[in-house]
Amino acid sequence: MLDWTDRHCRYFYRLLSQHALLYSEMVTTGALIHGDHHRFLQFDASEHPVAFQLGGSNPRELAVSARMIEDYGYDEINLNVGCPSDRVQNGRFGACLMAEPELVADCVAAMQQVVSMPVTVKSRIGIDDRDSYEELVNFVNTVANAGCQTFIVHARKAWLSGLSPKQNRDVPPLRYDVVYQLKQDFPQLKIILNGGLTTLEQAEENLTKVDGVMLGREIYHNPYLLAEVDQRLFAGAGELVSREEIVELLIPYIQTQLKAGVRLNSISRHILGLFHGAPGARGWRRYISEHAHKPGADENVILQALRFTIQ
Numbered sequence: 466m467l468d469w470t471d472r473h474c475r476y477f478y479r480l481l482s483q484h485a486l487l488y489s490e491m492v493t494t495g496a497l498i499h500g501d502h503h504r505f506l507q508f509d510a511s512e513h514p515v516a517f518q519l520g521g522s523n524p525r526e527l528a529v530s531a532r533m534i535e536d537y538g539y540d541e542i543n544l545n546v547g548c549p550s551d552r553v554q555n556g557r558f559g560a561c562l563m564a565e566p567e568l569v570a571d572c573v574a575a576m577q578q579v580v581s582m583p584v585t586v587k588s589r590i591g592i593d594d595r596d597s598y599e600e601l602v603n604f605v606n607t608v609a610n611a612g613c614q615t616f617i618v619h620a621r622k623a624w625l626s627g628l629s630p631k632q633n634r635d636v637p638p639l640r641y642d643v644v645y646q647l648k649q650d651f652p653q654l655k656i657i658l659n660g661g662l663t664t665l666e667q668a669e670e671n672l673t674k675v676d677g678v679m680l681g682r683e684i685y686h687n688p689y690l691l692a693e694v695d696q697r698l699f700a701g702a703g704e705l706v707s708r709e710e711i712v713e714l715l716i717p718y719i720q721t722q723l724k725a726g727v728r729l730n731s732i733s734r735h736i737l738g739l740f741h742g743a744p745g746a747r748g749w750r751r752y753i754s755e756h757a758h759k760p761g762a763d764e765n766v767i768l769q770a771l772r773f774t775i776q
Contacts, residue, residue: 467491467548469685472508473722474735478684479512480714481691481706484699487515488679491545493558494521494530506537509718516541518587520548520558522568524575531576531584542576544569546588549623550630560623563592566604570611577612585615587659590643591622598643605651615655617679620644634660634682645674665690665697672698687741708739712771719764729766733757736767745774 467490470478475487492505497519508515517539521527527544534542546569548559562569569586576584586608590601605616621637628636639661648656658671659679668678684691692705706714719732733753740746752770756762 469735471735472512473727473732474685475512475515476509476718477711477715477732477735478688478691479509480711481688482694484695485691486541487512488543489515489517489539491518491520491548494519494523494526497530497533498526502533506533508537508539510538514540516543516585518543518545520545522558522562522565522572524571527572528575528579531580535580535582539582541583541585542580543585543587543617544572544576546586547617547619547623548630549589549592549625549628549633560589560592561625563588563604564595566607569604570608573608573613574611583615584613585617586613587617587619589619589621589623590640593622593625596622598646601643601647602650605647605654609651609654614653615657616647617657617659618644618647620658620660641671648675665693668698685735686738688736688738689741689743708743709771709775711739712736712767716764716767719767723763728758729762729764730757733767740774749774 470488470490472489475489478485478487489505489508496502496505506517517534517537519527519530519534519542521530521544531542545559546562550559573584573586588604590596608616620639620641620643621633622640623633624637641658644656644658648654655676657677657679658675659681662668662671662678662680663683668680671678680690689708689711692711695701696705715736719729722732723729734757737750737753740749749770752773753766756766756769
């Protein structure tokens with residue numbers, strides 16, 4: 466979810482669900498160590514529980530980054546071993562690391578030595594022609610022996626050459642059965658299913674076979690799906706809030722961020738899908754898209770879009 470689930474996006478999501486674990490966009494060790502780390506690490510306390518997804522393959526650099534993440538107060542560090550993009554491969558992190566389970570184990574161990582929070586791993590079920598179940602078991606077993614207790618598994622293999630990142634999300638077939646088998650063979654581990662989930666019905670069905678489910682792009686395009694999560698997946702906790710109430714709750718945050726120098730469209734781009742599937746959705750998206758980027762745009766753009774949407 467690179468460039469998607471930033472702190473503004475996560476604040477918005479937390480208004481929809483109080484209990485779902487939120488994940489940051491993937492950020493590299495280089496960006497934290499050599500760049501503006503505060504830009505990537507800052508977040509609002511209301512986002513808890515929130516995990517920071519990290520990209521890298523150098524155990525020492527990952528340990529340095531892990532200390533920074535813990536100092537900022539995140540609840541989990543997630544090492545990305547699933548992203549198949551060329552940019553990620555060139556940096557020797559992401560899905561290509563599935564070919565080096567011992568290195569991933571060293572990375573996990575290095576981070577766990579310096580932080581007290583959980584270190585988890587997000588992976589695919591395989592890469593290229595290295596997609597046998599035996600190789601996946603070896604990967605999980607090797608990394609688990611280094612101390613990782615939670616694996617988030619995208620139930621597709623990744624082709625590191627020949628397919629674009631977008632194609633890698635659609636072309637390789639989903640193999641939920643592989644993830645189910647992984648849970649059966651590693652009952653002591655927490656196995657989270659990722660990939661292709663678009664409804665809470667699917668989430669509920671899969672939660673009978675694995676320990677958790679992760680929804681990514683579906684939530685981004687249809688965020689109001691999160692509004693039912695607390696009631697349906699967390700023992701009926703919380704009350705269902707309307708889309709209009711979510712907008713009203715977001716306005717004070719927008720005002721605060723604008724005063725801090727944040728441009729409106731840095732926040733509004735994440736809420737374009739709020740009315741997905743509801744009357745007025747097109748008008749909502751159009752009004753915000755046409756006005757939020759203009760100099761001086763403020764919360765009134767969002768309020769005006771809401772008036773057009775609920776007429």
